[in-house]
Amino acid sequence: MTPPLPHTAARPERLTAARRLLHALVVLAGWVLFVWGWERVLAGRPDFSELLLLIGGALVLVPVLTLSWVLHNVGIYRRKGPRRSSARVALDYRHDFNGRHIDADWAMLAGARRVCIRNDGAHKRFELVEPPAERSAPAAAVPPRREQRQEVL
Structure with a gap:
């Protein structure tokens, strides 16, 4: 970008x-x-x-x-x-509508999945945020599925 x-x-x-x-x-x-x-x-x-x-x-x-x-x-x-x-x-994009100076590395942010925008008085900073490590749910936490039976009368 x-x-x-x-x-x-x-x-x-x-x-x-x-x-x-x-x-x-x-x-x-x-x-x-x-x-x-x-x-x-x-x-x-x-x-x-x-x-x-x-x-x-x-x-x-x-x-x-x-x-x-x-x-x-x-x-x-x-x-x-x-x-x-x-x-x-x-x-x-050097200044926003409120007159704050924009600090951003557009090349670095081009592929980012998450961007943090910080407003620090006279500056607006676009920062790369690494996504949190994905947690996988332990297999034991998922209850086993019960089979359903059909009765024929």
Whole structure:
């Protein structure tokens, strides 16, 4: 195992204000429908015309959302071409997300069955741990199996 490469991925673009507003409105509409639905359930006033409207809306909305997602992915394919492999992302393992320095011998740890990770203040150490010696149970500790007899009447 080789050590990870330095991180070189670009930061994602920020959403525009209009797009953020649209996302917020969609989320708000979902919560309004959720609360309204539970209010209807708890009030005990079932109305089957509303259920039919919900089913009809789902029959229209689900295919429209699915088709729009497929068209979005087709557009990406047309712009960028086919993916021949996963995107290469190099990670920087010299420091973790909390700013601790990483101490590790990646070549030694590559074949390890157990690794101990120690957090010592400003350092995080990856250490090889030898597995404990396997103990075999003595043969006398296992009770002998009794044969079962079937009686024919």
